[in-house]
Amino acid sequence: MNFVRSRLSVTKLLGQRCRLVTETWSHRGMCNKPQEVKAELPTAAPAEHSPRLGFKIPGYRPSEMDKKMLLWSGRYKTADQIPELVSYEMLDAARNKVRVKACYVMMVVTIGACLLMVVLGKRAAGRNESLTGQNMERKAKWREEVQREQETTIAKAQ
DSSP, rough: OOOHHHHHHHHHHHHHHHHHHHHHHHOOOOOOOOOOOOOOOOOOSSSOOOOOSSSSOBOOOOOOOHHHHHHHHTTSGGGGGSSSSSOOHHHHHHHHHHHHHHHHHHHHHHHHHHHHHHHHHHHHHHHTTHHHHHHHHHHHHHHHHHHHHHHHHHHHHH
């Protein structure tokens, strides 16, 4: 009887807790705190108008591997078109694109390897070969070798 009472009190406690949680969720919703607007300071206009590159932060000198990634990602057609300084964002986007392409290649190779294993397994089943049979043959061969070694050691000892 005490077991039933304890179960009832636990479920009652849990029911109250769940009801409290759902009530607080419904009342809270999104944050009601007003957003603070930061006043932008006016920037001084540059005295000289200098030509700027079309990307954000110039200044990263790409290595040979980076240049290959920029080519593989399709950002540039030839290595001669790659500028001396490249933005990090452009290089990061090229790396991500190459990373995704590499993942696609690995997926295709994995699926191809799985299909190849299925075909090879069916051929082996057609020849009545199995891993269990191969393991039994290998272990029998090892036993024979051990037995021969024991016989030779006994013959040498006599």
